[in-house]
Amino acid sequence: MLEISGLKKEYGGREAVRELTFSLDRGELVCVVGPSGCGKTTLLRCVAGLLPATAGTVSVAGERVTGPPPNMAVVFQEYGRSLFPWMTVRQNVELPLKERRVPRERRERLVFDALAAVSLDDVPGAYPWQLSGGMQQRVAIARAIAYEPQVLLMDEPFAAVDAQTRAELEDLILALWQRLGTTTLFVTHDIDEAVYLGQRVVVLSASPTVVLEDLKIDLPAERDQLSTRALPRFADLRGHVYAQIQRAKGAR
Amino acid sequence: MLEISGLKKEYGGREAVRELTFSLDRGELVCVVGPSGCGKTTLLRCVAGLLPATAGTVSVAGERVTGPPPNMAVVFQEYGRSLFPWMTVRQNVELPLKERRVPRERRERLVFDALAAVSLDDVPGAYPWQLSGGMQQRVAIARAIAYEPQVLLMDEPFAAVDAQTRAELEDLILALWQRLGTTTLFVTHDIDEAVYLGQRVVVLSASPTVVLEDLKIDLPAERDQLSTRALPRFADLRGHVYAQIQRAKGAR
Amino acid sequence: MRVLGLPVLLVLAWWAYSAVADNFYVPDPLRVVRAFADTWFGQRLLDDALPSVGRLAAGYVVATVIGVGLGVPIGLSARLRATAEPVLEFFRAIPPPVLVPLIMLLVGIDDSMKVLVIVSGCVWPILLNTVEGVRALDEVLADTCRMYGISRRHLILRGASPQIMAGLRQALSVGIILMVISEMFASSSGLGFTIVLFQRGFQIAEMWSGILLLGLLGFALSTAFRWLERRILFWHWSNRA
Amino acid sequence: AQEGGKDKVNAGVIAIVDTAPIHLGKAKGFFDKQNIDLTITAVQGGAASISGVVSGQFQFAFANTTSLLTAREQGLPLKVVANGVNSTGETGKDFSAVLVKGDSPIQSAADLPGKTVSVNQLKNIGDTTIRATVRKAGADPATIEFVELAFPDAPAALQNGRVDAIWVVEPFVSQAISQGARAVAWNYAEATPDLTVAMYFTGGDTDPDLVKRFTAAMNESLDYAQAHPEEAREILKSYTKIAPEVIAQITLPKWPAQVNRDSVQAIADAALGDGVLKNKADIAALLP
Amino acid sequence: MTRAIAYGAAGLAALLAVLEAVPRLGLVDARFLPPASEILAELGGLLGTAELWIALGETLRGWALGLAIAFVAAVAAGVVIDLIPGLRAASNSTIEFLRPIPSVALIPLATLLFGASLGSTLLLVVYAAFWQVLIQVLYGVADVDTVARDTARAYGLGRWSAIRHLVWPTALPYIMTGLRLAAAVAFILAITAELVIGSPGLGLEIQTAQSGGAVPTVYALVVLTGLIGIAVNAGVRMLERRVLAWHPSVRGT
Numbered sequence A, B: 001m002l003e004i005s006g007l008k009k010e011y012g013g014r015e016a017v018r019e020l021t022f023s024l025d026r027g028e029l030v031c032v033v034g035p036s037g038c039g040k041t042t043l044l045r046c047v048a049g050l051l052p053a054t055a056g057t058v059s060v061a062g063e064r065v066t067g068p069p070p071n072m073a074v075v076f077q078e079y080g081r082s083l084f085p086w087m088t089v090r091q092n093v094e095l096p097l098k099e100r101r102v103p104r105e106r107r108e109r110l111v112f113d114a115l116a117a118v119s120l121d122d123v124p125g126a127y128p129w130q131l132s133g134g135m136q137q138r139v140a141i142a143r144a145i146a147y148e149p150q151v152l153l154m155d156e157p158f159a160a161v162d163a164q165t166r167a168e169l170e171d172l173i174l175a176l177w178q179r180l181g182t183t184t185l186f187v188t189h190d191i192d193e194a195v196y197l198g199q200r201v202v203v204l205s206a207s208p209t210v211v212l213e214d215l216k217i218d219l220p221a222e223r224d225q226l227s228t229r230a231l232p233r234f235a236d237l238r239g240h241v242y243a244q245i246q247r248a249k250g251a252r
Numbered sequence C: 001m002r003v004l005g006l007p008v009l010l011v012l013a014w015w016a017y018s019a020v021a022d023n024f025y026v027p028d029p030l031r032v033v034r035a036f037a038d039t040w041f042g043q044r045l046l047d048d049a050l051p052s053v054g055r056l057a058a059g060y061v062v063a064t065v066i067g068v069g070l071g072v073p074i075g076l077s078a079r080l081r082a083t084a085e086p087v088l089e090f091f092r093a094i095p096p097p098v099l100v101p102l103i104m105l106l107v108g109i110d111d112s113m114k115v116l117v118i119v120s121g122c123v124w125p126i127l128l129n130t131v132e133g134v135r136a137l138d139e140v141l142a143d144t145c146r147m148y149g150i151s152r153r154h155l156i157l158r159g160a161s162p163q164i165m166a167g168l169r170q171a172l173s174v175g176i177i178l179m180v181i182s183e184m185f186a187s188s189s190g191l192g193f194t195i196v197l198f199q200r201g202f203q204i205a206e207m208w209s210g211i212l213l214l215g216l217l218g219f220a221l222s223t224a225f226r227w228l229e230r231r232i233l234f235w236h237w238s239n240r241a
Numbered sequence D: 001a002q003e004g005g006k007d008k009v010n011a012g013v014i015a016i017v018d019t020a021p022i023h024l025g026k027a028k029g030f031f032d033k034q035n036i037d038l039t040i041t042a043v044q045g046g047a048a049s050i051s052g053v054v055s056g057q058f059q060f061a062f063a064n065t066t067s068l069l070t071a072r073e074q075g076l077p078l079k080v081v082a083n084g085v086n087s088t089g090e091t092g093k094d095f096s097a098v099l100v101k102g103d104s105p106i107q108s109a110a111d112l113p114g115k116t117v118s119v120n121q122l123k124n125i126g127d128t129t130i131r132a133t134v135r136k137a138g139a140d141p142a143t144i145e146f147v148e149l150a151f152p153d154a155p156a157a158l159q160n161g162r163v164d165a166i167w168v169v170e171p172f173v174s175q176a177i178s179q180g181a182r183a184v185a186w187n188y189a190e191a192t193p194d195l196t197v198a199m200y201f202t203g204g205d206t207d208p209d210l211v212k213r214f215t216a217a218m219n220e221s222l223d224y225a226q227a228h229p230e231e232a233r234e235i236l237k238s239y240t241k242i243a244p245e246v247i248a249q250i251t252l253p254k255w256p257a258q259v260n261r262d263s264v265q266a267i268a269d270a271a272l273g274d275g276v277l278k279n280k281a282d283i284a285a286l287l288p
Numbered sequence E: 001m002t003r004a005i006a007y008g009a010a011g012l013a014a015l016l017a018v019l020e021a022v023p024r025l026g027l028v029d030a031r032f033l034p035p036a037s038e039i040l041a042e043l044g045g046l047l048g049t050a051e052l053w054i055a056l057g058e059t060l061r062g063w064a065l066g067l068a069i070a071f072v073a074a075v076a077a078g079v080v081i082d083l084i085p086g087l088r089a090a091s092n093s094t095i096e097f098l099r100p101i102p103s104v105a106l107i108p109l110a111t112l113l114f115g116a117s118l119g120s121t122l123l124l125v126v127y128a129a130f131w132q133v134l135i136q137v138l139y140g141v142a143d144v145d146t147v148a149r150d151t152a153r154a155y156g157l158g159r160w161s162a163i164r165h166l167v168w169p170t171a172l173p174y175i176m177t178g179l180r181l182a183a184a185v186a187f188i189l190a191i192t193a194e195l196v197i198g199s200p201g202l203g204l205e206i207q208t209a210q211s212g213g214a215v216p217t218v219y220a221l222v223v224l225t226g227l228i229g230i231a232v233n234a235g236v237r238m239l240e241r242r243v244l245a246w247h248p249s250v251r252g253t
């Protein structure tokens, strides 16, 4: 569904990403982790078609990406800046559908369902700045869901929310993904989160970046904040990724 | 060393903290956890003498607290706002000592040692905004150490730093505490962190707040990010606190 | 009580001074108030105050249209901005009053001259703030638009509106100043003209009443502006309750 | 203030043709002779010189008749000390005129009603004398629309058709005529015979002896300028920015040492009739 | 960077070309708008005369003196209003009323009180510049971060230390903004006072040149005021850069 091959990115002659090659099958949820500044955001922006790559290609459903592809949605880390502050929650979620000329009735259905899925159907008339951080990020997620993308990209979406909200949002993402089967690329720097969420975890090296490891997460499909995280296998995987990243940092 | 008894705080007639009673022995490190908005910051500001309590008393080393006590240091959550951006790292650390009229030579010694303790002795001339978030928080910690407090208060000091830096800072706090033996009250909303750091964990209920549980953490004194967290007992304690907080939230 | 305390004190101080000092140029407040009523409640309001305000409004609107209209494309295109910046900086730095003689040479002396003088001063704060506002549009928001195929018209004016409003606010005070100055040249009506006429005729109390009226006008306009701004920028952090 | 035996005097004077005598007199040393150390400060207009005198910045200043009458009416204690400048009294050869475009249908002052005429300051000597001239020509000046336009701006405004007629003084009269404008009225000359256009004055509490000496120096300067027009033209180059070729052409005013009381009275009456003054002026209190 | 300069130069060149072409092609009477080359030549000539430099000195003196008085008075007033509890609320309405009074409304008063002299210029400049600075000072002293204030208290900083190490640096960026705005306004008002009242300075030169019908001189002087305006702005920005090296608005660039 999503293929990244030989991706390279230089900023003004300085190599940030050296060579990335990996792919996602339809309906897969893959997490990408790596040390800070290794190029996770760069990778994601290249995949989203927001940034031209220096070399290599990205393709979605066989189509080469040159600009933002039509069936892709992104949830940015900076939720506070990705919502339109002068629009209500419902207007924010609705806007992309309006621009796509989705008929009114279907549009309302989609918006309502998406807000319900993130438990925000009681505040459609509120403005983003009247909501807590976690709620704002849920609005951004609702907007992505309502858009019905084939591919969903998320860039450290929970980096700025507190731990309890974060756990809730993680479970929300898992539940939605299981229900809708959207191909999802999830970027994070939190190893626990990556192991908890992903079917696979792609570990990146420090910049100039390559793929250090593409790790299959062999935990039960049904996950739970307490029991899954308490599994010895979880600690194993966690420790393994942690050691990898330490190695990556050390090698820098 | 630090005694909190019958502490009650109302904001404009609305009860935020109902009744808190617990104490810290000299040299103890106690973590306080509780659901968001339960009054952790309120508690800490009362202890620091920055906020008058509605009822009850706080005393440090037998002295009743009415304003900021002289031998107490505070590390705030918002490190970005608690460092003076117009001062260099060394000036920030030095300022409280200057106010205290510590002689120049001794002051320089203290500042140097504190910066060395947080591995920042190579950037004393940098301004806070030239540092990463984790480094800024280490400056705030260095300032607290150089102040040589008998009691150290920390309010969710790592809430806004990334997971890897956070792990490093946690270990830094543990090492410093073991070396200096400062009585430390550490507020967090991260259960893992509380269990990992504390000798005891005080669990607060949702607002109006009371102490739900004062839990002894019977983990080995020597802690390590990977092995300690992988211990079955760690998962037990973690699960126990988690369940308590869920209960506290549910009861709201 | 608090709100009124200081103004009352100031008026009393004025009164006391005028009584003690017997300064020809500082008449006592009562005379000024009487002069105010005699001068401004009547034909003068229609003949002088209204045309002034009308020209101010016209100049302000034209300046807004030009400022925003040029500011958006200049803000969007880095190349255009680099080309236009020195020229804009230069024109902005010219004190608007020195343009009065030139504008008079070029367009004459009727109302269009006065309106143009107001435009020539008001347009710069609006233009430069619009450029800045458009240029500083949130990148994340711009990326969001690209990702979800949202056309940028949803973003540009709204996103830049806090800055544009800041420019409009500056332009308002510049506009009042230029309204007065333009009427001090080649005029036969208007508030600025009338005040100068009083001054030349040494009608001191009347002159003070004109200054007072200008103060009231400035105050009323800035109050109205603040009201409007709150409505338009209800979502901006500075206006959140 | 006495210094080295000389009184320091600051005089506020407009930098126009009319004030050549005081500049000439200073250059000739007439003031030194009277033990006056004279500084001439350029001011913008009558209002500035009057308030300069009232505020004590100037001991003496120069202002036109109407401005002085208005100030006196408002109770300012002004006193004329010397004559300033007079009309030549000759139609067609004066330093002040109402001009129209060469191809204008306006032929004389009687055609001005209903037209737009520019003056440098409204409610001042310009509109008063123009009204008087029009009245003398047998027409009713009530429908003339006066607008304010500084002298330098007026010729261009006339050219562009922004106004129907302009009132200007030298050097703009010569300049505009050389560019094709045509004079239809000589308002100073026609309004009243030998009009005293402006005068030198002082405030209420100037040392009478100093006033006497200043008057003496001023009168000597006036006489000298009147007698030596070429030197008067020459001195213009020192304090105005008028081009030398224009200076050679302009019509100079008359500089008699005596104030023409009748003309001042006539202006006061005309101003009262036009509503520029509210009360009958006390000429005697103003004039020496 | 060099590209930006090239584009900027191209923009200026285009402006000059238009100003040269319009009168030469007869689109506007060259008597009213002389070609750019003539204006610049005139400016060059003027710069060689002592008169111009004296006038320039007069203008800058009025500007600098007025700005300095307004600045000191406004900073002092702002700090006093902040220090005395209740004064802010009490003075609020008065400030809000006096501030929008256009300073040019005082021109007649200045003419009467001081005539055509430095006093007139100062009255207008000080009045206009004072409010610009005062408003910024008031915003600035109110903007002290609560966490920073708590930090100062927790570490035992005294009242004067807090003002010196906390309030003043916090307000400084605002004060600099106020200074920048005030410098521009003060320059405009200095020129206006000279132009309208006739106080000595560049404005009076413009006025006299215009009275003599010397149109190219008028244009040359207008261009000169524009250049000075740019210099004033650049100067304050440079000062700002030095004083606020730590501030986000400066360190970003």
Ligand SMILES: Nc1ncnc2c1ncn2[C@@H]1O[C@H](COP(=O)(O)OP(=O)(O)OP(=O)(O)O)[C@@H](O)[C@H]1O
Binding pocket: A011, A012, A016, A034, A035, A036, A037, A038, A039, A040, A041, A042, A043, A189, A207
């Ligand atoms: N616009 C840019 N211009 C120049 N260099 C850039 C730019 N954006 C990113 N970089 C550099 O590219 C590298 C990768 O940055 P990127 O933001 O992709 O890292 P990241 O993995 O997302 O880091 P983090 O975890 O801190 O978000 C960094 O070294 C960064 O300094």
Ligand SMILES: Nc1ncnc2c1ncn2[C@@H]1O[C@H](COP(=O)(O)OP(=O)(O)OP(=O)(O)O)[C@@H](O)[C@H]1O
Binding pocket: B011, B012, B016, B034, B035, B036, B037, B038, B039, B040, B041, B042, B043, B189, B207
């Ligand atoms: N200044 C204040 N005025 C009124 N209410 C306040 C104030 N500060 C805090 N509160 C209320 O008191 C309660 C406790 O707030 P506090 O900030 O102490 O919570 P917390 O436990 O630190 O939360 P968090 O984990 O989100 O930081 C909350 O309900 C809050 O709304």
Ligand SMILES: [Mg+2]
Binding pocket: A040, A041, A042, A156
């Ligand atoms: Mg990133």
Ligand SMILES: [Mg+2]
Binding pocket: B040, B041, B042, B156
């Ligand atoms: Mg808190």
